[in-house]
Amino acid sequence: MTAAQVAACFVGSVLVSVLVGHLRIQAVAAALHTAREAECERVAEAARAAEKSLLWTAEELCRGLRPPLPAEPRWEGSDSLVTVLELISNLQVQSAAALLRVHDESQAAVLVSMHQTLTRRQHALIGQMLDHLTQLQHATEDPVLLDRSFKIDHLATRLRRMVESVSVVLGGTSLRETRAPIPVSTVLRGAKSEVLRYPRVVTASGQVGSAFALPAHVHPDVCHVLAELTDNALEASDPAAKVWLRAEKVNAGLHLEVEDRGLLLMDAAQREMLNTLLASPAQLDVAEQVRRGSLGLVTVAKIAQRHGLRVWLTTNPTGGTTANVIVPNHYLVPLQPVIGTIAVPAPPQPATPGQPGNPQPPADAGTDGQDDAAPAQYGAVAGALPRRQRVDRPLPAAGPPAVAGQAANPHTAADWRSGLHHGLSADASPTQP
Secondary structure (H helix, E strand, O other), X not given: OXXXXXXXXXHHHHHXXXXXXXXXXXXXXXXXXXXXXXXHHHHHHHHHHHHHHHHHHHHHHHOOOOOOOXXXXXXXXXXXHXXXXXXXXXXXXXXXXXXXXXXXXXXXXXXHHHHHHHHHHHHHHHHHHXXXXXXXXXXXXXXXXXXXHHHHHHHHHHHHHHHHHHHHHOOOOXXXXXXXXXXXXXXXXXXXXOOOOHHHEEEEOOXXXXXXXXXXXXXXXXXXXXXXXXXXXXXXXXXXXOEEEEEEEEOOEEEEEEEOOEOOOOOHHHHHHHHHHHHOHHHOOHHHHHHOOOXXXXXXHHHHHHHOOEEEEEEOOOOOEEEEEEEEHHHOEEOOOOOOOOOOOOXXXXXXXXXXXXXXXXXXXXXHHHOOXXXXXXXXXXXXXXXXXXXXXXXXXXXXXXXXXXXXXXXXXXXXXXXXXXXXXXXXXXXXX
């Protein structure tokens, strides 16, 4: 075989190899293209299924129904296609859950707005009812009717506080409106009058009660806070024990205490959780606390956060709980000291003959013949008053000698003034049941 033939055979084999390789490459490319199209079709099908599920969920919510969350399918394999399909399925479930949450929160927002409107109207109606009860109490003197009206007044006052608590928890503002500062002692007595078992509450405001007042935009909420804490203290303590409500001035401001004699010692973990709620209510689930019955503490936490009050719970030496409230100094309004004074009339001075305005009667003025002529004789004196006519009456029969009256004590007026001052400064309980 010649060299030309060998070269031709080599070239032919190379051409055949290239042709065969090209055909194989085309076949592999076609197979890969077909597999890629199948994978893309599966991804597109999964995306269409997710879209259809989300549209169905939205339609069911618009119809007023609550559709269930779609089940997340399980994909076999570990390649990239399975990973993409799992991501699409997870996105489908999360999107449906987001639609349900948005729907629930939209309904909650509508309900919150509705409840805020209702609480404002209820508060206004309760205020009108209390005004009518006050007018009824002033218009009657029947003790039975007054007793029943006082009980209705107390129930209406407690109902008003509950409506205000709902408004605070829902994010509303205080529903009480006042225009003048109120002394601290009045705030404490107001908190006492808003609880059910107020006879068990003892208030001790001391000198702080009359030395400081709280401004109009603060004292209603402080009174509300104290009423909620006092109500909790009454529920957790012995029914025969007293609950103390104190006030004192400290460096940080006004320190208010609600101290009870608890039947059971509060657990340290529970006290820490409640202190966390009172310090920062946003860190805990407020809805869960309301479901547990802690509406009062949630109300206290919301009010304290609004006004910058500091509220915390501690254990007192008796085993009970003491609720502490600090009202900052910039809320305190100093009051002028009020001292009750009583005008004591001076003893009458004997008239001196010859002085102006005190004419000297004649020597025979005591006779019967000159009594009628005395006004005419001394009528020239400016501002002279008419004189009484003397009437002769028979003397009573002789009896046992009269006992000499006790001489007037010069310290009686001073003692009475001191007692009145202590009575004015004392902290009286509410007169209405």
